[in-house]
Amino acid sequence: MSRAKIRAKLPTKSADPTVDIELTVNGERVSAEVSTRMLLSDFLRHELGLTGTHVGCEHGVCGACTVLINGVAGRSCLTFAAQAAGCEVRTIESVANKDGTLHPLQEAFRDCHGLQCGYCTPGMIMNILSSFNSSAPLDLSDEGIRDIISGNLCRCTGYQNIIAAVRQAAKAMSLG
Amino acid sequence: MSTKMFGARIKRNIDPQLLIGEGSFVDDIPLAGALHVAFVRSPFARAKIKSISTEFAEQHPGVAAVYTCDNIGALDLELPQLIPHPCMDSPRTQRPLARGDVYYVGQTVAMVVAVDRYTAEDAAALVDVDYDPLPVEIDLEKAILDGAPLVHPTHPNNIAADLVQISGDPDSAIAGAEHVTKIRVQVDRSTAAPMECRAVAATFDKVMGELTVWDSTQGPIAIRGGLASIFNIDEDKVRVIAPHVGGGFGQKVLLFYPDELLVPFAAMQLGRPVKFIEDRRENFIGSSQERTQIHEIELYAKKNGEVIALVDRFLHDTGAFIPYGIAVAQVASTSIAGPYRIPNIRVEFKAVYTPTVVVTPYRGCGRPQANFAIERAMDKLAEELGLDRFEVRRRNLIADHEFPYLRKGLLFADGLPVSLDSGQYHKALQLLTEKLAPEEFAVQQKAARGAGRYLGLGLSFYVEGTGLGPYEGGHIKIHPITGKVYVNTGLTSQGQGHDTVFAQIVADQLGVAVTDVILVEGDTKAFDWGVATFASRAAVVSGNAIHKSALIVRKKTLAAAANMLEVSADDLELRDGAAWVKGSNRSVSLAAIATATNPLRYAFNESAKAATQFAPASKHDGPPLAEGQHPGLEATDYYSPPSATWAYGVHGAIVEVDPEICAIKIKRYVCIHDCGNMINPTIVEGQVMGGIAQGIGGAMYERIEYDTEGNLINANFVDFLVPYATEIPPIEILHLETPTPLNPLGVKGVGEAGCIPVAAVIASAVEDALRPLTHEHFYHVPITPSAIHAALKKAAPAN
Ligand code: FES
Ligand code: FES
Numbered sequence: 001m002s003r004a005k006i007r008a009k010l011p012t013k014s015a016d017p018t019v020d021i022e023l024t025v026n027g028e029r030v031s032a033e034v035s036t037r038m039l040l041s042d043f044l045r046h047e048l049g050l051t052g053t054h055v056g057c058e059h060g061v062c063g064a065c066t067v068l069i070n071g072v073a074g075r076s077c078l079t080f081a082a083q084a085a086g087c088e089v090r091t092i093e094s095v096a097n098k099d100g101t102l103h104p105l106q107e108a109f110r111d112c113h114g115l116q117c118g119y120c121t122p123g124m125i126m127n128i129l130s131s132f133n134s135s136a137p138l139d140l141s142d143e144g145i146r147d148i149i150s151g152n153l154c155r156c157t158g159y160q161n162i163i164a165a166v167r168q169a170a171k172a173m174s175l176g
Numbered sequence: 177m178s179t180k181m182f183g184a185r186i187k188r189n190i191d192p193q194l195l196i197g198e199g200s201f202v203d204d205i206p207l208a209g210a211l212h213v214a215f216v217r218s219p220f221a222r223a224k225i226k227s228i229s230t231e232f233a234e235q236h237p238g239v240a241a242v243y244t245c246d247n248i249g250a251l252d253l254e255l256p257q258l259i260p261h262p263c264m265d266s267p268r269t270q271r272p273l274a275r276g277d278v279y280y281v282g283q284t285v286a287m288v289v290a291v292d293r294y295t296a297e298d299a300a301a302l303v304d305v306d307y308d309p310l311p312v313e314i315d316l317e318k319a320i321l322d323g324a325p326l327v328h329p330t331h332p333n334n335i336a337a338d339l340v341q342i343s344g345d346p347d348s349a350i351a352g353a354e355h356v357t358k359i360r361v362q363v364d365r366s367t368a369a370p371m372e373c374r375a376v377a378a379t380f381d382k383v384m385g386e387l388t389v390w391d392s393t394q395g396p397i398a399i400r401g402g403l404a405s406i407f408n409i410d411e412d413k414v415r416v417i418a419p420h421v422g423g424g425f426g427q428k429v430l431l432f433y434p435d436e437l438l439v440p441f442a443a444m445q446l447g448r449p450v451k452f453i454e455d456r457r458e459n460f461i462g463s464s465q466e467r468t469q470i471h472e473i474e475l476y477a478k479k480n481g482e483v484i485a486l487v488d489r490f491l492h493d494t495g496a497f498i499p500y501g502i503a504v505a506q507v508a509s510t511s512i513a514g515p516y517r518i519p520n521i522r523v524e525f526k527a528v529y530t531p532t533v534v535v536t537p538y539r540g541c542g543r544p545q546a547n548f549a550i551e552r553a554m555d556k557l558a559e560e561l562g563l564d565r566f567e568v569r570r571r572n573l574i575a576d577h578e579f580p581y582l583r584k585g586l587l588f589a590d591g592l593p594v595s596l597d598s599g600q601y602h603k604a605l606q607l608l609t610e611k612l613a614p615e616e617f618a619v620q621q622k623a624a625r626g627a628g629r630y631l632g633l634g635l636s637f638y639v640e641g642t643g644l645g646p647y648e649g650g651h652i653k654i655h656p657i658t659g660k661v662y663v664n665t666g667l668t669s670q671g672q673g674h675d676t677v678f679a680q681i682v683a684d685q686l687g688v689a690v691t692d693v694i695l696v697e698g699d700t701k702a703f704d705w706g707v708a709t710f711a712s713r714a715a716v717v718s719g720n721a722i723h724k725s726a727l728i729v730r731k732k733t734l735a736a737a738a739n740m741l742e743v744s745a746d747d748l749e750l751r752d753g754a755a756w757v758k759g760s761n762r763s764v765s766l767a768a769i770a771t772a773t774n775p776l777r778y779a780f781n782e783s784a785k786a787a788t789q790f791a792p793a794s795k796h797d798g799p800p801l802a803e804g805q806h807p808g809l810e811a812t813d814y815y816s817p818p819s820a821t822w823a824y825g826v827h828g829a830i831v832e833v834d835p836e837i838c839a840i841k842i843k844r845y846v847c848i849h850d851c852g853n854m855i856n857p858t859i860v861e862g863q864v865m866g867g868i869a870q871g872i873g874g875a876m877y878e879r880i881e882y883d884t885e886g887n888l889i890n891a892n893f894v895d896f897l898v899p900y901a902t903e904i905p906p907i908e909i910l911h912l913e914t915p916t917p918l919n920p921l922g923v924k925g926v927g928e929a930g931c932i933p934v935a936a937v938i939a940s941a942v943e944d945a946l947r948p949l950t951h952e953h954f955y956h957v958p959i960t961p962s963a964i965h966a967a968l969k970k971a972a973p974a975n
Contacts, residue, residue: 052197092197117671118194119422158865
């Protein structure tokens with residue numbers, strides 16, 4: 001603790017093998033040297049600073065880490081960064097309108113009080129957007145919406161307000 | 177006057193930031209060159225440590241340091257026991273890193289610090305610990321028998337605490353009883369499972385001598401106090417910040433988890449930022465849990481169903497240590513008589529050490545277990561006396577005119593006797609009756625049975641002592657440049673929307689937009705008097721403190737504005753961010769008033785220039801600040817509740833049970849709820865619905881499972897079943913608002929309410945549904961398909 005004490009030299013790198021990757025994240029070309037076992041979630045969060053993607057379980061169950069990979073919802077905790085090479089990745093940071101106003105789905109989450117702590121929210125939103133983007137017909141019944149978000153855990157809200165938000169957004173976006 | 181914000185369904189201030197992915201949770205804080213922690217954890221529930229060898233781990237490339245109990249200096253200690261109580265004999269607490277013994281699977285034995293988490297985990301696997309395993313007993317009832325293996329040799333029969341509380345004269349009442357109902361109920365262990373696991377990051381600035389810690393805790397002020405004392409640094413040089421926190425539900429207020437001390441220690445030792453980001457498995461095996469209790473409850477009644485005495489004996493599983501004291505068991509024991517008059521009570525518990533993760537409050541804190549015991553017993557009493565379940569409750573509910581209703585002799589967690597302060601219990605039950613229409617339901621039920629379908633109705637009434645003291649504070653300051661109102665309190669938020677509800681309280685007093693009130697909490701540099709966020713206390717305790725401070729700032733603002741506008745304060749109103757002379761268009765903005773009340777002001781901006789166009793804000797002779805006067809518009813005040821405020825409610829559900837696949841479907845779920853005056857009904861409903869979802873988890877799905885060796889065998893989200901949207905039904909909520917007489921805002925707490933009665937509702941409904949198939953009772957939650965299967969197999973229909 002004393003200022004006089006000279007610090008021991010500490011390591012700055014692991015001995016992990018690395019690989020060069022190139023991919024598109026939120027429309028920007030990104031190239032990086034990453035450890036071969038680095039998860040896409042860690043890459044986005046800690047290498048690119050896109051910390052809006054959250055990590056809730058790292059075993060593929062909670063959906064907090066969901067991002068769009070080539071337009072389709074994917075678990076970034078079950079994907080290696082190296083696997084995303086050549087892909088187009090979209091994260092929550094790309095969802096709001098360019099002028100800073102909220103996307104209709106984000107707006108609907110706010111209107112309906114569809115978030116409390118907000119930890120599950122980015123994953124929820126990316127997953128819902130994936131369904132909105134898909135060519136499969138959208139079922140906006142209660143059951144249908146429950147099914148859309150059935151891969152995302154939320155420990156705060158009890159889901160009811162999220163269901164209302166999905167319906168409001170789909171309406172605002174003239175879907176379904 | 178502008179519209180009142182208190183009571184309005186205002187959208188939350190915090191949401192846009194969270195929605196665009198710009199929240200700041202601990203692992204989001206950028207710390208250049210941060211090192212990462214992984215722990216070596218005990219694989220045995222009870223063992224002696226023969227030796228620890230860290231040599232290979234230290235040599236692993238990328239490793240900065242490896243710590244065991246031998247090189248952590250002042251941290252090699254038994255952690256403090258937070259809440260002493262005379263019924264505990266030398267309470268045991270954990271050491272940050274094990275010395276000599278381990279007491280549960282998951283206990284921290286060594287800590288590796290490395291360049292990244294991947295490397296730290298690799299190296300943790302290279303730490304060689306030689307254990308000598310000891311026998312264990314996981315079963316709560318067997319653990320207290322003579323000869324059972326002991327968790328701590330110091331504690332015979334594994335008894336950590338034993339407490340009897342008596343209210344009234346149960347012995348005489350029992351002698352006069354005409355009927356007794358006795359049941360045994362069990363609630364199994366669960367866990368809070370916040371979506372963000374726990375996290376701690378620390379950095380030490382050796383030039384400034386300052387330690388900064390980001391901790392996903394519910395109680396940063398206490399963490400700061402502990403760090404300052406254990407590390408022997410001035411409190412002012414330690415800053416603890418709880419940034420955005422991804423859910424807590426009680427689990428994030430242990431004081432201290434080992435990592436909360438070891439991470440700052442490593443940051444100071446190594447001179448680099450250090451972080452520990454708990455993973456999900458660690459959250460299961462290393463962060464506290466709650467719920468296991470076994471109650472034997474007896475209701476002594478008259479033939480008409482009036483309960484005149486209650487006797488309850490229960491075992492409470494406290495895990496391997498008891499850092500939080502008897503809080504959970506005490507809350508359970510003092511909530512045992514629920515909303516009922518029952519004037520004579522004897523309640524006894526034994527808190528039992530088991531070689532498992534430590535037990536501390538998880539949302540509900542003993543209340544769900546107490547509710548399960550009393551409400552299942554009320555159903556059984558109704559059954560035995562041939563009464564309707566609604567009717568037996570009606571006959572025992574406390575009437576409106578009987579408040580405050582004192583249970584002398586039962587001391588609540590705040591050390592004060594239980595005194596139910598207010599409510600409309602009968603009206604609540606009436607509303608539920610109207611919503612669920614039990615008579616009409618009986619007709620449908622009969623028709624459905626004819627068609628081979630099994631519908632059931634269940635209900636449960638609960639009370640919740642909320643808003644525990646001792647106190648919280650509120651600091652309010654109107655900024656001279658922007659006119660925005662900054663508010664501080666000593667709490668943290670894990671999603672409850674404090675920034676909005678507290679803003680609503682302030683907006684009403686100062687006539688500003690809710691979005692112009694900015695709450696900064698969870699940072700010891702912003703405000704460092706206070707307790708923490710738990711026990712459904714934020715709205716009650718901080719809410720009233722902030723309200724009191726707002727009244728002072730309002731008074732100061734009006735006085736200064738009256739001087740500036742040369743009118744009497746009575747002729748002024750505060751709205752739209754300004755003070756207005758009533759019935760005129762003359763006004764002065766809050767920014768200008770705040771500027772004018774500062775004797776030294778530079779003309780930075782428009783409001784400063786505007787301020788000069790008015791008369792002085794203060795009229796006095798002598799120096800610019802009169803004796804006792806402060807610059808600006810600012811105040812701090814505190815609120816200390818006289819005792820807990822008691823919220824309550826009654827839930828009911830209609831379920832369908834499919835006896836083929838033993839599945840329960842909740843067809844309707846109705847909640848009647850009263851938390852006094854609501855600051856923001858939308859947020860109240862959010863709290864209630866979230867609580868009910870957790871309650872449904874505990875009633876039907878979630879069970880922490882230990883094998884007989886003490887291994888937690890479902891430490892992941894695949895096997896521990898947190899409900900998805902597909903498991904949670906729509907919830908119908910009706911509010912009653914009975915203001916508490918105990919505080920100026922008339923508010924009671926709501927955070928934990930939702931989860932309390934759910935297990936009893938579901939059990940009551942499932943039993944009702946299956947009556948034609950089995951006379952078994954459902955006295956054990958969660959009610960899994962296997963439990964239903966067992967009940968169906970065990971008892972053929974009696975008639
Ligand atoms: S963090 Fe990826 S699914 Fe949970
Ligand atoms: S809002 Fe907290 S987990 Fe969903």
